[in-house]
Structure formats: structure tokens, C-alpha cells
Amino acid sequence: MKDNLRPYAVVDLFAGAGGLGEGFAAFRGPHGSARFRTVLSVDNDRHAHRTLLLRAFLRKFGDDRPDEYYRFVNGESPEPNWEELDRDRWREAVDETRCLELGTGEAHNFLEERIEKIRSAWGDRTILLGGPPCQAYSVVGRARNAAEPSYDIRKDGRYKLYEQYIEVLARLQPAVAVMENVKGLLSANLKGAPIFPVVLTGLRHARDRTRCRTTRYRTYALCPRSRNGNFLDHNADRADFVVRAEEHGVPQRRHRVFVVSVRHDIADTLPVAVLPRLEPSADRVTVADVIGAMPRLRSMLSRGDSPSAWQEAVLKASEEASQAVPGLAPEEEQRYSASVSGVAEALLSGIPPTSGGSGSVALPETCPEALRTWIVDERIKRLPNNETRSHMPADLVRYLFAAAFATACRRSPKTRDFPEGLAAEHRNWSSGRFDDRFRVQLSGNPATTVTSHLAKDGHYFIHPDATQVRSFTVREAARVQTFPDDYFFCGPRTSQYVQVGNAVPPFLARQIAESVTTVLEHHDRRDERTRFTGTYGTREPVPLAAAAAAAR
DSSP: OOGGGSOEEEEEESOTTOHHHHHHHHOBOTTSOBSEEEEEEEESOHHHHHHHHHHHHHHTTTTOOOHHHHHHHTTSSOOOOHHHHOHHHHHHHHHHEEEOOTTSHHHHHHHHHHHHHHHHHHTTOEEEEEOOOOTTTSHHHHHHHHTOTTOOGGGOGGGGTHHHHHHHHHHHOOSEEEEEEEGGGGTOEETTEESHHHHHHHHHEEEETTTTEEEEEEEEOSSOOSTTOOSSTTTOOGGGGEEEGGGGTOSBOOEEEEEEEEEHHHHTTOOGGGSSOOOOOSOOOOHHHHHTTSOOOOOEESSSOOHHHHHHHHHHHHHHHHTOOOOOOHHHHHHHHHHHHHHHHHHHTOOOOSSOOBSOOOOOTTSOHHHHHHHOOTTOOBOSSOOOOEEOHHHHHHHHHHHHHHHHHSSOOOGGGSOGGGOOOOTTTTSSTTTTSSOBOOTTSOBOOOOGGGGTOSTTSBOSOTTTOSBOOHHHHHHHTTOOTTOOOOSOHHHHHHHHHTSOOHHHHHHHHHHHHHHHHHHHHHTTTOOOOSTTOOOSOOOHHHHHHHHO
16 A cells, blocks of 8 residues: 555544544545544543543444444433444554543653554654643633632643643654644743743754654644744744634634644655645634524523423513613614513423434534534434533523623623623622623624633523523534534533533644645655655555554
């Protein structure tokens, strides 16, 4: 088999639920062949690891996933014992996905051995992915740390987890590496010095301290915007490394830092036309485009939930909201009142369920075809991970008010827009610091950034349909994140929200995979007959089955 028809091996660190890896694993070449094969994914969260494990197992079946899986996610049968279903594929998946905390001795020893096996099996046909945990870099996280008197940045190991990524980069010496992080990385400081230049230097000069060798890389911005910015690392400004997901067909205003590192021997041969880049999409995808046709669900009550108790609570909430007209212009007030009245009318047509949502699982016709094809699986008849959460009656009123206000004014209300009687008992409610703490996701716009905070409450992700009086389900958040409908999230619901919120949108990751493929295929064509030895490992082709076996 020719090298340019063989996939590249993917090592995915800090993998979370696997959003970045999913985009690479699902990318296909022009003849339908997979261009990337995940050989190792690592995360330290046991629930995220379980999600990775199940997805890795399913990938072993290609496009012919077992009927037992669909019966499970469609709610027709309990979760099978996957190992008994297919012992060999399950063992391969177990070997591929590891629950390890990078930076520990256990992880170090494991990676030392596994990386040598991967390099022996795949040569330099490897890709490194990863997003080191971002809590220490995010603007919110830094504000929270600053408010804690005992916080000492020098003792916060999360600030230097990127070094674990660079350490693996130095040992693995992949052809290309993709690192993702929060936008706050660009402004974070350590001991008074900016962190981002230090990270870039580490990526450009990946130092393997054990073997006393350095592998050089060129770093690239995928979509630079500054006047001086281009795709070359020495001219890119910090802001050039920010990728805005909504500009690439994702229904979410998610702005994240992506750095693509290309090993110097490959980078030195690349013409400008094939440098890694993301072209903007012509499609502007909205919240309604991905959740607008999903089954209607009701919220649950935090105490004493039942359909009748919920109906009574919502009717009371609509009465309170109807009396809380927020001083709007006449046309806005009319729309607001109609929206609130519609809640009571909707109850007459029946009380919706709280979970699953059998029925329509399709995407609205307004959803672009490429995203529709990516998300929809025709074998899914009942959306998984689609259970609503519980809310207090007081929050039901605020949610109803906020959704009706958004319908009337085409914007989510600020705290100042809430009538006095609906103000929450928060110390800083009127401070202006968190004036959008109850945020409706507008149907006609991309969503705001899905974050792991969804695990704590749903205040930032209120459903735009006032008749449902609730926050987003995990599946709704997953659709905004562009996870395919057949992607099942394991663990308790709070963990599922965290997994979705921390992920790279897979549809965006797939576009990055396509960009990386352009680089790799140019290199393959240029050096198709060349066989290297030495620093970058053997280039003698290894049969695919033998490579996979040797990497385990």
C-alpha cells in the first residue's frame, strides 16, 4: 500500500469527550478512506474516558455499527455489555483510550513506552492533538483566582500543563501538532511575563530533556486577521491564532486559540498555497438551525415533580410574568404579552415529556446540508442525552420572562431589564458585573459559547421557546457544539454537560483535519519514494494491520 493511501496515526492528549479527535477520525479522503486513525487518546476524567472508550469501540466497526448500539441509544434496550458483544474490538478500544493524569509518574512511564511503540509502527506518520486544561488561563478563572486571598499562581500546576503536551511533542516528533486553548491564554501572565510567547517558543523548539535533543517546528495561525498577520509564524500577532467558530459553519460564537505546529523538514518545503488555513464558511448557522425541530420537552421541578405539579407551576409563572411588563415599546409589549399568553395556550395541547423526545430528530430545512449530513444519523430515532434538568419555581418565572422578553425585543434581557419582583437574590445582581446571568439563546443567532458551567446551572442557556420553560439539555448543547447525534456521552448528567462544554466542536475539528491533510498530502507527494532514517524514524512502509498491532 502506498504511503499516501495510508492514514496518519493520531495521539490525542487532554482529549476530554473527544471533540477534536472526532473531527480527525471522521475525515475521509476523496476515495472515502480514513486519513487519520486514533491510536491513543488520554484524559484524566473517568466519565470522559468512558465516553472516549465507547466511541473508540464503535469506530472499530466503521460505518457498520452494531444494531445493539442503536437499540440502546434509541431507548429500546439497556446498555449492552460491550466486551461480550465483541471482545477483540473492545480490547483494542481499551488499549487505545487511557484514563491518566498527565504529569504524574504513571503517565510519564506509560507514555515513554507507548510513544516508542507508535514511532516504531508508524514512523513519522503521526499527528499530535490536545487542549491542555484551560481553567487557569480563562478570564473567568483568573478573576476567580484573584478573588481568593490564599491563591498562589506558582503552586497552580494547571498553568504548566502545556509543558506535558510539549514533552510528548518532543518525544513523538509528529509531522503536525494541533493545540487548542481558551482565548485567555493570549493575555495570561506568569510571574509578570506573558505566557503565550513562552508556549510558542516551547512548540517551536520541542526539547526532549531525557534524550537531550530538540525538534524544530514552525507554528501557524489558521485564520489570521491583523494587518501584519499571515500564515507564517514569525509575522502572526497573538490575536491571529484565534479561531471564531461561527465563521466556519458552527452555530456558536466560540472563540478559541489554535496553534498548528508543522515539523521543520515538512514546513520548509510547503508553498504558501498549502499552508494550514481555515477559509470562512458562507453559511451562518443559528440556534434554530440545529435545535429548532427537536422534540418539545418540559423542565422538571426541583421538588415534588409531576406533570400536574409542573403545569400548575408554569401557569403560576405565566401569571407572574404577565404582570411584569418591563416598560417596553408598544410593539415589543404586544409581542411580549403574546409570548406569555402562548405558554398557557400550549399547556392545553398537552404536557410534553421530560426526556428522550421520540418523534422528530431531523434538522430544520434551514440547516446547511454539510452540517446536516455531519449531525444526522438516520438510525437514531430517539435523541440520546436529551433529558431536561430540574428548576426551582422562582427560576421558572425568570426563564419564562427572559424567553418572552427575547421574543419581544430580539435580545436577551440584562439584569436591569428584570422587574424588581423577579430579581434574583444575588449579592451582585445590580452591580453590572454579571448583567447577563439569565441568558436566552436567541433562535436567529449563533449561540454564545457553550462552557462547562452548564453543569452547575442552566441560567446562561435558557431555551428560546418560552413554552418549554427550561434550560438546554445535554443533546441540545451537543448539537450547538456540532456533535453527531449518534455520539453518546457517558456518566451522570452533570459530567455530560462538562464534557460537551469543554470540547472542540467536531465539525470545526473536521475542517482543521482537512487543512492538515493538505499539508501532509503535499509532503507525501513530494517525498513518496524517499525513505529516511535517523532522527525522524524509519520510512519503510509498515503494513496497516502490523502497524496497528505493533502500536498496542
